[in-house]
Amino acid sequence: MPKVDQVKGRRIGLGLRGHDEEQAYQGFTLFCANTGPGEVFLIDMEGNVAHTWDMPYPPGLYGYITDDAEGTPVLFYNGKVVDPEDDSFVGQAPWKGGTVLEADWDGNILRELKHPDHHHDGRKLRNGNVLLLCIAELEEEHQKKVRGGRPGSEGEGNKMYADYIVEMTWDGEEVWRWNSWEHLDPWEHGIAAPNEGREEWTHGNTVFEMSDGNILVSFRNPCKVVIIDRQTNEVIWHVGPPHIAQQHAPNELENGNILIFDNGTSRIHHNIPHSRVVEIDRETREEAWSYQEKYPSDFFSPLISNASRLPNGNTLICEGSFGRFFEVTPEGEVVWEYVNPHFCATSDEPDALISNRVFRCYRYGADVIERMR
Numbered sequence: 001m002p003k004v005d006q007v008k009g010r011r012i013g014l015g016l017r018g019h020d021e022e023q024a025y026q027g028f029t030l031f032c033a034n035t036g037p038g039e040v041f042l043i044d045m046e047g048n049v050a051h052t053w054d055m056p057y058p059p060g061l062y063g064y065i066t067d068d069a070e071g072t073p074v075l076f077y078n079g080k081v082v083d084p085e086d087d088s089f090v091g092q093a094p095w096k097g098g099t100v101l102e103a104d105w106d107g108n109i110l111r112e113l114k115h116p117d118h119h120h121d122g123r124k125l126r127n128g129n130v131l132l133l134c135i136a137e138l139e140e141e142h143q144k145k146v147r148g149g150r151p152g153s154e155g156e157g158n159k160m161y162a163d164y165i166v167e168m169t170w171d172g173e174e175v176w177r178w179n180s181w182e183h184l185d186p187w188e189h190g191i192a193a194p195n196e197g198r199e200e201w202t203h204g205n206t207v208f209e210m211s212d213g214n215i216l217v218s219f220r221n222p223c224k225v226v227i228i229d230r231q232t233n234e235v236i237w238h239v240g241p242p243h244i245a246q247q248h249a250p251n252e253l254e255n256g257n258i259l260i261f262d263n264g265t266s267r268i269h270h271n272i273p274h275s276r277v278v279e280i281d282r283e284t285r286e287e288a289w290s291y292q293e294k295y296p297s298d299f300f301s302p303l304i305s306n307a308s309r310l311p312n313g314n315t316l317i318c319e320g321s322f323g324r325f326f327e328v329t330p331e332g333e334v335v336w337e338y339v340n341p342h343f344c345a346t347s348d349e350p351d352a353l354i355s356n357r358v359f360r361c362y363r364y365g366a367d368v369i370e371r372m373r
Contacts, residue, residue: 007343007354009322014341014356016047023335024327025310028369031318031325031361032059034304035344040075042369047338050369053107055079060097061304061359065368066124068102073372074110075103078122081114088116089161089199090135094346095120100130105372111170120205129167129175131215133207135200138162142181147190149198149221163204165215165228178233180204180219184226192223192241193266210252218250218260225250225260225280239285242269243278248320249306249360257281257288259309261317265302275300277307277317291315291332306360316363323356327363 005011028050032040038055040063053075055063060080068074081098083091090096097118102110117134125131138146143160154160167176180202191201206218214236215228223245227237239258246265250258262276274296279289293299304320314335316327323340345352 009339009356010341010343012339014339017337017339018334019045019337020335021045023314023329023333025312025314025316025363025365027363027365029316029325029338029361029363030063030065031340031358032063033323033340033342033344034059034061034320034357034359035346035355036342037344038079039342040077041342043338045336051105053077053103055101055103055107056109057081057099059359060099060118061095061120064360064362065364065372068110069128073368076122076124077101077103078118078120089137089155089159090117090119093119095205097122097132100132113168113170113172115166115168117164121207123207123209125167125209126213129169131207131209132166132168133204133217134164134166135161135204136164136179138181138201142186143201145186146198146201147187148194149191149196150194151198153197153199155199160198160201162201163219165204165207165217176230178215178228183228183233183235184219184222189219189222189224189226189238191221192245192268193221195266196221205248206250208251211256216250216252216258218247220246220248223247225258237282239280241267243280243285243287246302248304251306251308253279253309259307259315261301261305261307263301263303263305270296272297273300273302274298275305275319277315289330291317291328304357304359308362310363311365316361318358318361320358320360323358325358325361 040053042051057079063077079099099114100122101112118132121133138160163180165178203220208216224240226235229236244262245267246263248261250260258280276292281288301319301321307317325338327336340356343356
């Protein structure tokens with residue numbers, strides 16, 4: 001047995017790392033270990049586990065709390081349907097989904113919807129239906145038009161994949177569909193990083209219903225966040241480099257601006273990979289607020305992650321690749337920090353990566369949790 005823990009993440013400190021009670025927004029933080037079996041954790045401000053849900057599927061890739069039709073909070077969970085015999089592109093992907101469900105406080109499954117092409121994200125709409133991010137193989141005529149990426153790096157069989165979005169009822173009826181290849185210009189929204197593979201064109205990671213009913217979507221490989229008009233299906237707004245690179249989890253703020261976790265894995269305007277959180281003014285497309293470390297690479301998650309604005313004006317950030325959550329004031333002062341102590345192997349292989357990564361985390365006030373119990 002090694003005398004020193006061979007997992008770096010466990011050596012540098014886990015659990016609660018700091019808590020400024022006067023400045024932090026008091027509540028409960030919800031997350032699930034990205035590589036775990038399906039446990040969803042709710043922790044208090046001191047890092048104590050206040051509740052756990054045991055879902056029937058591993059995360060694909062996260063859960064959040066929303067209200068049911070009667071206004072009672074429920075857990076909405078994106079699950080990963082594991083099928084060893086599914087050798088499709090999405091079936092073998094680490095970010096595969098396959099199902100979304102709602103569960104009550106006790107973990108009882110209230111309803112569930114499955115879709116074989118679902119990945120990364122699914123959200124419940126205000127009308128009660130479900131919005132799913134899905135993936136499909138691109139036809140050759142569209143594939144040839146996609147700009148960028150490493151030449152010759154298409155998938156097996158020279159294939160390329162791209163996203164589509166569907167709205168479905170819980171009974172499985174498709175009532176709306178949006179295909180990326182019909183509405184995105186493959187040159188203007190081509191693969192941004194020259195070292196990125198061409199197996200996927202868009203690699204969507206977020207769908208989000210805005211206050212006006214339009215749909216906010218994040219496409220990682222083109223480094224673009226777009227707004228889709230629900231009435232016309234046209235892209236009516238987008239933002240990209242230099243503001244963002246390989247971004248995740250855009251969401252609309254109460255002031256109408258867009259908050260984005262800017263991963264910065266491969267920036268074309270900076271030589272050092274580093275992450276930021278940026279608030280984009282929708283009118284000017286300029287940065288209204290941002291957070292990054294003074295030494296940029298001290299804050300960096302090359303994959304996954306999210307950020308959300310809290311009721312007190314602070315911002316909760318999930319540095320997902322390393323399972324680190326922290327809250328910052330508008331001035332950038334860290335007032336709460338926690339590192340996910342739940343490490344899981346990414347596969348059954350003997351040399352598999354052991355990780356505590358988390359796709360997203362969210363903070364809820366005590367009133368929300370009390371109504372859910």
